[in-house]
Amino acid sequence: MEAFFSHCVYVGRGLAVTLELLAGGFFIGATLGALLAVLRYNGVGVAFIKGFVSLIRGTPLILQLSLIYFAAPGLIGLRLEMLSAGIIAFGINSAAYVAEILRGGIESLPLGQFEAAQTLEIPRFFLWKDIILPQVFRNIFPSMVNEVISLLKETALISVIGGLDVMRAASMLSAEQFTYFMPLCIAGGYYYLLVLLIEWIGRTIERSHHQH
Amino acid sequence: MSAPIISINQVHKAFGGAPVLEGVDLSIVGNSIVGLAGPSGGGKSTLLRCIQGLEKPDSGTILCQGKVGFMFQDFQLFPHMTVLQNLLYAPRLKDKSVAPRQRAEELLTHLKIASKADSFPDRLSGGQKQRVALARCLMTNPNVLLCDEPTSGLDVVTTSDIVSLLQTVRVMGVTMVLASHDLDFLTQISDRIIFLKGGRILLDQDRRQQTDSLDSLHALYRTSLSEEE
Known part of the structure:
Protein backbone atom coordinates (compact mmCIF):
# COMPACT_ATOMS: atom_id res chain seq x y z
CA MET A 1 0.00 0.00 0.00
CA GLU A 2 2.85 2.32 0.88
CA ALA A 3 4.43 1.59 -2.48
CA PHE A 4 1.18 2.44 -4.19
CA PHE A 5 1.00 5.87 -2.53
CA SER A 6 4.62 6.66 -3.24
CA HIS A 7 4.04 5.67 -6.88
CA CYS A 8 0.98 7.94 -6.98
CA VAL A 9 3.07 10.84 -5.69
CA TYR A 10 5.80 10.10 -8.23
CA VAL A 11 3.42 9.97 -11.22
CA GLY A 12 1.50 12.94 -9.84
CA ARG A 13 4.59 15.11 -10.38
CA GLY A 14 3.61 15.19 -14.04
CA LEU A 15 0.15 16.64 -13.32
CA ALA A 16 1.34 20.26 -13.40
CA VAL A 17 2.76 19.91 -16.93
CA THR A 18 -0.32 18.02 -18.14
CA LEU A 19 -2.67 20.70 -16.77
CA GLU A 20 -0.55 23.58 -18.07
CA LEU A 21 -0.53 22.04 -21.54
CA LEU A 22 -4.27 21.46 -21.39
CA ALA A 23 -5.12 24.97 -20.18
CA GLY A 24 -2.68 26.77 -22.51
CA GLY A 25 -3.51 24.59 -25.50
CA PHE A 26 -7.24 24.99 -25.06
CA PHE A 27 -6.99 28.75 -24.53
CA ILE A 28 -5.07 29.16 -27.80
CA GLY A 29 -7.26 26.60 -29.57
CA ALA A 30 -10.53 28.23 -28.53
CA THR A 31 -9.39 31.79 -29.24
CA LEU A 32 -7.69 31.07 -32.56
CA GLY A 33 -10.44 28.62 -33.58
CA ALA A 34 -13.17 31.22 -32.89
CA LEU A 35 -11.26 33.84 -34.87
CA LEU A 36 -10.80 31.49 -37.82
CA ALA A 37 -14.46 30.45 -37.79
CA VAL A 38 -15.73 34.06 -37.69
CA LEU A 39 -13.30 35.16 -40.42
CA ARG A 40 -14.29 32.22 -42.60
CA TYR A 41 -18.00 32.91 -42.16
CA ASN A 42 -17.39 36.52 -43.18
CA GLY A 43 -15.47 35.42 -46.29
CA VAL A 44 -12.07 36.65 -45.05
CA GLY A 45 -9.08 34.44 -45.94
CA VAL A 46 -11.32 31.49 -46.72
CA ALA A 47 -8.76 29.63 -48.89
CA PHE A 48 -6.03 30.09 -46.28
CA ILE A 49 -8.28 28.95 -43.42
CA LYS A 50 -9.50 25.91 -45.38
CA GLY A 51 -5.89 25.01 -46.19
CA PHE A 52 -4.80 25.47 -42.57
CA VAL A 53 -7.61 23.28 -41.23
CA SER A 54 -7.00 20.63 -43.85
CA LEU A 55 -3.25 20.53 -43.22
CA ILE A 56 -3.52 20.43 -39.43
CA ARG A 57 -6.21 17.77 -39.45
CA GLY A 58 -4.40 15.82 -42.14
CA THR A 59 -1.07 15.44 -40.35
CA PRO A 60 -0.24 13.76 -37.03
CA LEU A 61 -0.02 15.95 -33.94
CA ILE A 62 3.31 14.31 -33.05
CA LEU A 63 4.71 15.60 -36.34
CA GLN A 64 3.44 19.14 -35.68
CA LEU A 65 4.93 19.07 -32.20
CA SER A 66 8.28 17.81 -33.52
CA LEU A 67 8.31 20.46 -36.25
CA ILE A 68 7.79 23.27 -33.74
CA TYR A 69 10.30 21.97 -31.20
CA PHE A 70 12.99 20.32 -33.32
CA ALA A 71 12.74 21.87 -36.80
CA ALA A 72 11.79 25.49 -36.04
CA PRO A 73 15.18 26.41 -34.48
CA GLY A 74 17.10 25.36 -37.62
CA LEU A 75 14.45 26.65 -40.01
CA ILE A 76 13.56 30.08 -38.61
CA GLY A 77 15.90 30.37 -35.64
CA LEU A 78 13.04 30.05 -33.16
CA ARG A 79 14.05 28.02 -30.15
CA LEU A 80 11.19 27.43 -27.74
CA GLU A 81 11.15 25.84 -24.33
CA MET A 82 9.50 22.45 -24.11
CA LEU A 83 6.35 23.76 -22.41
CA SER A 84 5.91 26.72 -24.78
CA ALA A 85 6.42 24.50 -27.83
CA GLY A 86 3.86 22.06 -26.45
CA ILE A 87 1.27 24.73 -25.70
CA ILE A 88 1.69 26.26 -29.17
CA ALA A 89 1.53 22.89 -30.95
CA PHE A 90 -1.51 21.69 -28.99
CA GLY A 91 -3.12 25.14 -29.36
CA ILE A 92 -2.69 25.26 -33.13
CA ASN A 93 -3.89 21.68 -33.50
CA SER A 94 -6.92 22.30 -31.32
CA ALA A 95 -7.71 25.55 -33.20
CA ALA A 96 -8.28 23.60 -36.42
CA TYR A 97 -10.81 21.32 -34.72
CA VAL A 98 -12.47 24.15 -32.77
CA ALA A 99 -12.79 26.20 -35.99
CA GLU A 100 -14.66 23.32 -37.62
CA ILE A 101 -16.90 22.75 -34.60
CA LEU A 102 -17.71 26.48 -34.54
CA ARG A 103 -18.31 26.61 -38.28
CA GLY A 104 -20.94 23.90 -37.86
CA GLY A 105 -22.44 25.80 -34.92
CA ILE A 106 -22.59 29.10 -36.78
CA GLU A 107 -24.08 27.55 -39.90
CA SER A 108 -26.75 25.80 -37.86
CA LEU A 109 -28.08 29.13 -36.51
CA PRO A 110 -31.07 30.53 -38.42
CA LEU A 111 -30.04 33.19 -40.93
CA GLY A 112 -32.86 35.25 -39.40
CA GLN A 113 -30.75 35.87 -36.28
CA PHE A 114 -28.21 37.71 -38.42
CA GLU A 115 -30.98 39.52 -40.29
CA ALA A 116 -32.80 40.52 -37.10
CA ALA A 117 -29.58 42.06 -35.82
CA GLN A 118 -29.13 43.82 -39.15
CA THR A 119 -32.63 45.33 -39.02
CA LEU A 120 -31.92 46.54 -35.48
CA GLU A 121 -28.68 48.16 -36.74
CA ILE A 122 -26.50 46.18 -34.35
CA PRO A 123 -22.85 46.72 -35.34
CA ARG A 124 -20.94 43.67 -36.60
CA PHE A 125 -18.64 43.34 -33.59
CA PHE A 126 -21.55 43.31 -31.13
CA LEU A 127 -23.54 41.01 -33.41
CA TRP A 128 -20.82 38.37 -33.08
CA LYS A 129 -19.93 39.05 -29.46
CA ASP A 130 -23.39 39.24 -27.93
CA ILE A 131 -25.84 37.64 -30.38
CA ILE A 132 -24.18 34.92 -32.44
CA LEU A 133 -21.27 33.46 -30.45
CA PRO A 134 -23.18 33.06 -27.14
CA GLN A 135 -25.83 31.02 -28.99
CA VAL A 136 -23.23 29.06 -30.93
CA PHE A 137 -21.22 28.24 -27.78
CA ARG A 138 -24.34 26.98 -26.11
CA ASN A 139 -25.16 24.72 -29.07
CA ILE A 140 -21.66 23.34 -29.50
CA PHE A 141 -20.88 22.98 -25.81
CA PRO A 142 -20.95 19.15 -25.76
CA SER A 143 -18.57 19.06 -28.74
CA MET A 144 -16.25 21.52 -27.00
CA VAL A 145 -16.19 19.32 -23.89
CA ASN A 146 -15.20 16.43 -26.18
CA GLU A 147 -12.43 18.56 -27.64
CA VAL A 148 -11.06 19.34 -24.16
CA ILE A 149 -11.09 15.63 -23.28
CA SER A 150 -9.29 14.74 -26.53
CA LEU A 151 -6.75 17.47 -25.91
CA LEU A 152 -6.10 16.20 -22.38
CA LYS A 153 -5.23 12.77 -23.70
CA GLU A 154 -3.13 14.20 -26.54
CA THR A 155 -0.96 16.14 -24.08
CA ALA A 156 0.70 12.77 -23.36
CA LEU A 157 2.62 13.30 -26.61
CA ILE A 158 4.72 15.96 -24.84
CA SER A 159 7.04 13.15 -23.72
CA VAL A 160 8.31 13.04 -27.33
CA ILE A 161 10.10 16.36 -26.71
CA GLY A 162 11.07 15.51 -23.14
CA GLY A 163 8.22 17.03 -21.16
CA LEU A 164 7.64 15.49 -17.75
CA ASP A 165 3.89 14.97 -17.78
CA VAL A 166 1.82 12.25 -16.11
CA MET A 167 2.52 9.69 -18.83
CA ARG A 168 6.26 10.34 -18.89
CA ALA A 169 6.43 10.21 -15.11
CA ALA A 170 4.74 6.81 -15.24
CA SER A 171 7.19 5.60 -17.89
CA MET A 172 10.16 6.80 -15.81
CA LEU A 173 8.82 5.03 -12.75
CA SER A 174 8.30 1.87 -14.80
CA ALA A 175 11.90 2.01 -15.99
CA GLU A 176 13.19 2.55 -12.45
CA GLN A 177 11.10 -0.16 -10.83
CA PHE A 178 11.08 -2.66 -13.70
CA THR A 179 7.33 -2.90 -13.37
CA TYR A 180 4.83 -1.47 -15.82
CA PHE A 181 1.42 -2.42 -14.61
CA MET A 182 1.03 -0.27 -11.50
CA PRO A 183 2.64 2.97 -12.81
CA LEU A 184 0.59 2.80 -16.01
CA CYS A 185 -2.61 2.08 -14.07
CA ILE A 186 -1.87 5.07 -11.84
CA ALA A 187 -1.34 7.29 -14.92
CA GLY A 188 -4.60 5.95 -16.38
CA GLY A 189 -6.33 6.70 -13.07
CA TYR A 190 -5.11 10.31 -13.14
CA TYR A 191 -6.31 10.82 -16.73
CA TYR A 192 -9.64 9.20 -15.97
CA LEU A 193 -10.18 11.37 -12.89
CA LEU A 194 -9.35 14.47 -14.93
CA VAL A 195 -11.82 13.42 -17.63
CA LEU A 196 -14.51 12.89 -14.97
CA LEU A 197 -13.72 16.35 -13.59
CA ILE A 198 -14.00 17.95 -17.06
CA GLU A 199 -17.31 16.15 -17.66
CA TRP A 200 -18.63 17.35 -14.30
CA ILE A 201 -17.60 20.96 -14.99
CA GLY A 202 -19.19 20.68 -18.45
CA ARG A 203 -22.46 19.34 -17.05
CA THR A 204 -22.56 22.03 -14.36
CA ILE A 205 -22.04 24.83 -16.88
CA GLU A 206 -24.59 23.32 -19.26
CA ARG A 207 -27.17 22.98 -16.50
CA SER A 208 -26.69 26.56 -15.33
CA HIS A 209 -27.17 27.79 -18.93
CA HIS A 210 -30.37 25.85 -19.36
CA GLN A 211 -31.89 27.15 -16.15
CA HIS A 212 -34.05 29.88 -17.55
CA MET B 1 -52.71 63.19 -51.73
CA SER B 2 -49.65 63.15 -49.43
CA ALA B 3 -46.15 62.34 -50.67
CA PRO B 4 -45.26 58.64 -50.72
CA ILE B 5 -43.22 57.30 -47.82
CA ILE B 6 -42.15 54.30 -49.92
CA SER B 7 -41.53 54.54 -53.69
CA ILE B 8 -40.78 51.35 -55.57
CA ASN B 9 -39.85 51.71 -59.19
CA GLN B 10 -39.49 48.82 -61.67
CA VAL B 11 -37.96 46.42 -59.17
CA HIS B 12 -36.71 43.09 -60.52
CA LYS B 13 -35.30 40.29 -58.42
CA ALA B 14 -34.39 36.72 -59.30
CA PHE B 15 -32.96 33.85 -57.26
CA GLY B 16 -30.78 31.40 -59.14
CA GLY B 17 -32.20 32.57 -62.45
CA ALA B 18 -35.83 32.19 -61.32
CA PRO B 19 -37.59 35.58 -61.36
CA VAL B 20 -39.36 36.46 -58.10
CA LEU B 21 -40.15 40.12 -58.70
CA GLU B 22 -40.77 41.29 -62.24
CA GLY B 23 -40.98 45.04 -62.58
CA VAL B 24 -42.88 45.98 -59.42
CA ASP B 25 -44.01 49.62 -59.25
CA LEU B 26 -45.60 50.81 -56.04
CA SER B 27 -46.07 54.01 -54.04
CA ILE B 28 -47.19 53.90 -50.42
CA VAL B 29 -48.36 57.01 -48.62
CA GLY B 30 -47.68 57.72 -44.97
CA ASN B 31 -49.88 56.56 -42.10
CA SER B 32 -51.55 53.84 -44.11
CA ILE B 33 -51.75 50.07 -43.79
CA VAL B 34 -51.02 48.18 -46.97
CA GLY B 35 -51.65 44.45 -47.24
CA LEU B 36 -49.64 42.31 -49.62
CA ALA B 37 -51.68 39.25 -50.58
CA GLY B 38 -50.96 36.43 -52.97
CA PRO B 39 -49.97 32.80 -53.27
CA SER B 40 -46.69 31.30 -52.02
CA GLY B 41 -43.80 32.34 -54.21
CA GLY B 42 -45.76 35.36 -55.42
CA GLY B 43 -43.04 37.73 -54.24
CA LYS B 44 -44.62 39.20 -51.08
CA SER B 45 -41.79 38.38 -48.67
CA THR B 46 -39.10 39.21 -51.23
CA LEU B 47 -40.66 42.62 -51.79
CA LEU B 48 -40.69 43.29 -48.04
CA ARG B 49 -37.08 42.13 -47.75
CA CYS B 50 -36.08 44.40 -50.62
CA ILE B 51 -37.78 47.38 -48.94
CA GLN B 52 -35.91 46.61 -45.70
CA GLY B 53 -32.60 46.14 -47.52
CA LEU B 54 -32.21 42.47 -46.59
CA GLU B 55 -32.21 41.70 -50.33
CA LYS B 56 -30.73 43.87 -53.04
CA PRO B 57 -32.93 44.24 -56.14
CA ASP B 58 -31.28 43.17 -59.42
CA SER B 59 -32.61 46.35 -60.98
CA GLY B 60 -34.99 49.17 -60.15
CA THR B 61 -35.07 51.53 -57.18
CA ILE B 62 -36.67 51.58 -53.75
CA LEU B 63 -36.83 54.83 -51.83
CA CYS B 64 -37.98 54.81 -48.25
CA GLN B 65 -38.40 57.90 -46.08
CA GLY B 66 -37.35 57.48 -42.47
CA LYS B 67 -36.66 54.47 -40.33
CA VAL B 68 -37.91 51.01 -41.22
CA GLY B 69 -38.70 48.24 -38.74
CA PHE B 70 -39.08 44.60 -39.74
CA MET B 71 -41.08 41.86 -38.05
CA PHE B 72 -40.02 38.39 -39.13
CA GLN B 73 -42.44 35.57 -39.74
CA ASP B 74 -40.69 33.47 -37.09
CA PHE B 75 -40.07 36.48 -34.82
CA PRO B 142 -39.76 53.32 -37.01
CA ASN B 143 -41.85 55.37 -39.45
CA VAL B 144 -42.50 52.23 -41.46
CA LEU B 145 -43.16 48.76 -40.11
CA LEU B 146 -42.85 45.77 -42.42
CA CYS B 147 -44.49 42.57 -41.16
CA ASP B 148 -43.89 39.22 -42.84
CA GLU B 149 -46.81 36.87 -42.19
CA PRO B 150 -47.72 38.41 -38.81
CA THR B 151 -50.52 35.90 -38.16
CA SER B 152 -48.78 32.78 -39.40
CA GLY B 153 -49.40 29.90 -37.01
CA LEU B 154 -51.63 31.95 -34.69
CA ASP B 155 -55.17 30.98 -33.70
CA VAL B 156 -58.25 33.11 -34.46
CA VAL B 157 -58.30 34.84 -31.07
CA THR B 158 -54.61 35.73 -31.21
CA THR B 159 -55.03 36.91 -34.80
CA SER B 160 -57.78 39.30 -33.72
CA ASP B 161 -55.45 40.48 -30.92
CA ILE B 162 -52.80 41.19 -33.54
CA VAL B 163 -55.33 43.21 -35.54
CA SER B 164 -56.02 45.46 -32.57
CA LEU B 165 -52.31 45.68 -31.74
CA LEU B 166 -51.46 46.81 -35.24
CA GLN B 167 -54.28 49.33 -35.11
CA THR B 168 -52.69 50.70 -31.93
CA VAL B 169 -49.39 50.97 -33.76
CA ARG B 170 -51.09 52.87 -36.53
CA VAL B 171 -52.30 55.44 -34.02
CA MET B 172 -48.62 56.04 -33.25
CA GLY B 173 -48.28 57.26 -36.85
CA VAL B 174 -46.46 54.21 -38.19
CA THR B 175 -47.07 53.18 -41.80
CA MET B 176 -47.35 49.42 -42.17
CA VAL B 177 -46.87 46.95 -44.98
CA LEU B 178 -48.15 43.49 -44.11
CA ALA B 179 -47.46 40.39 -46.18
CA SER B 180 -49.92 37.61 -45.45
CA HIS B 181 -51.66 34.56 -46.88
CA ASP B 182 -54.62 35.37 -44.68
CA LEU B 183 -56.97 37.42 -46.83
CA ASP B 184 -59.52 37.81 -44.03
CA PHE B 185 -56.86 39.28 -41.75
CA LEU B 186 -55.68 41.66 -44.47
CA THR B 187 -59.18 42.83 -45.30
CA GLN B 188 -59.86 43.51 -41.62
CA ILE B 189 -56.93 45.84 -41.18
CA SER B 190 -55.63 47.14 -44.51
CA ASP B 191 -56.49 50.44 -46.24
CA ARG B 192 -55.16 49.01 -49.44
CA ILE B 193 -54.61 45.47 -50.65
CA ILE B 194 -52.11 44.56 -53.31
CA PHE B 195 -52.27 41.12 -54.90
CA LEU B 196 -48.91 39.80 -56.04
CA LYS B 197 -48.53 36.75 -58.19
CA GLY B 198 -45.52 35.57 -60.17
CA GLY B 199 -43.66 38.68 -59.10
CA ARG B 200 -46.21 41.06 -60.62
CA ILE B 201 -48.99 43.18 -59.13
CA LEU B 202 -52.26 41.73 -60.40
CA LEU B 203 -54.60 43.85 -58.33
CA ASP B 204 -54.25 47.06 -56.33
CA GLN B 205 -57.41 47.80 -54.38
CA ASP B 206 -57.87 50.90 -52.24
CA ARG B 207 -60.23 49.72 -49.54
CA ARG B 208 -61.04 53.26 -48.37
CA GLN B 209 -62.47 54.26 -51.74
CA GLN B 210 -63.75 50.93 -52.93
CA THR B 211 -66.20 49.79 -50.34
CA ASP B 212 -67.83 47.18 -52.55
CA SER B 213 -67.41 43.47 -52.08
CA LEU B 214 -64.10 41.66 -52.04
CA ASP B 215 -65.22 39.48 -54.91
CA SER B 216 -62.34 40.30 -57.21
CA LEU B 217 -59.77 39.53 -54.50
CA HIS B 218 -61.40 36.30 -53.47
CA ALA B 219 -61.73 35.27 -57.11
CA LEU B 220 -58.03 35.91 -57.64
CA TYR B 221 -57.20 33.89 -54.57
CA ARG B 222 -59.35 30.98 -55.64
CA THR B 223 -57.76 30.97 -59.09
CA SER B 224 -54.26 31.10 -57.58
CA LEU B 225 -54.97 28.26 -55.19
CA SER B 226 -56.47 26.05 -57.88
CA GLU B 227 -53.42 26.73 -60.08
CA GLU B 228 -51.11 25.81 -57.17
CA GLU B 229 -52.92 22.50 -56.82
Missing part, protein backbone atom coordinates in the same frame (compact mmCIF):
# COMPACT_ATOMS: atom_id res chain seq x y z
CA GLN B 76 -36.30 35.92 -34.57
CA LEU B 77 -36.14 36.96 -30.94
CA PHE B 78 -32.71 36.39 -29.42
CA PRO B 79 -33.28 33.14 -27.46
CA HIS B 80 -30.49 33.68 -24.92
CA MET B 81 -31.88 37.05 -23.81
CA THR B 82 -34.94 37.83 -21.72
CA VAL B 83 -37.84 39.79 -23.20
CA LEU B 84 -36.53 43.02 -21.68
CA GLN B 85 -32.99 42.33 -22.89
CA ASN B 86 -34.34 41.66 -26.39
CA LEU B 87 -35.94 45.11 -26.36
CA LEU B 88 -33.03 46.94 -24.76
CA TYR B 89 -29.97 45.41 -26.39
CA ALA B 90 -29.85 47.43 -29.63
CA PRO B 91 -31.05 50.82 -28.25
CA ARG B 92 -28.57 50.63 -25.36
CA LEU B 93 -25.65 50.42 -27.76
CA LYS B 94 -26.49 54.00 -28.75
CA ASP B 95 -28.14 55.40 -25.63
CA LYS B 96 -26.79 54.49 -22.21
CA SER B 97 -29.34 56.64 -20.34
CA VAL B 98 -32.45 55.32 -18.59
CA ALA B 99 -34.62 56.41 -21.53
CA PRO B 100 -34.54 53.05 -23.42
CA ARG B 101 -35.57 51.15 -20.30
CA GLN B 102 -38.44 53.53 -19.65
CA ARG B 103 -39.59 53.20 -23.25
CA ALA B 104 -39.29 49.40 -23.10
CA GLU B 105 -41.37 49.23 -19.93
CA GLU B 106 -43.99 51.54 -21.46
CA LEU B 107 -44.19 49.43 -24.61
CA LEU B 108 -44.42 46.16 -22.69
CA THR B 109 -47.23 47.60 -20.59
CA HIS B 110 -48.95 49.02 -23.66
CA LEU B 111 -48.73 45.67 -25.45
CA LYS B 112 -49.93 43.85 -22.31
CA ILE B 113 -46.82 41.75 -21.87
CA ALA B 114 -45.12 43.51 -18.95
CA SER B 115 -45.45 40.40 -16.74
CA LYS B 116 -43.15 38.52 -19.14
CA ALA B 117 -40.33 41.07 -19.06
CA ASP B 118 -37.92 38.66 -17.38
CA SER B 119 -38.98 35.55 -19.29
CA PHE B 120 -36.94 33.95 -22.04
CA PRO B 121 -38.56 33.62 -25.49
CA ASP B 122 -38.88 29.83 -25.24
CA ARG B 123 -41.32 30.34 -22.36
CA LEU B 124 -43.70 32.47 -24.46
CA SER B 125 -46.70 31.53 -26.61
CA GLY B 126 -46.82 32.47 -30.30
CA GLY B 127 -48.98 35.51 -29.60
CA GLN B 128 -46.68 36.68 -26.80
CA LYS B 129 -43.63 36.29 -29.03
CA GLN B 130 -45.42 38.35 -31.66
CA ARG B 131 -45.98 41.14 -29.12
CA VAL B 132 -42.36 41.07 -28.04
CA ALA B 133 -41.19 41.15 -31.66
CA LEU B 134 -43.49 44.12 -32.27
CA ALA B 135 -42.23 45.90 -29.14
CA ARG B 136 -38.62 45.28 -30.19
CA CYS B 137 -39.32 46.87 -33.58
CA LEU B 138 -41.08 49.83 -31.98
CA MET B 139 -38.08 50.46 -29.71
CA THR B 140 -36.29 51.84 -32.79
CA ASN B 141 -39.13 54.36 -33.41
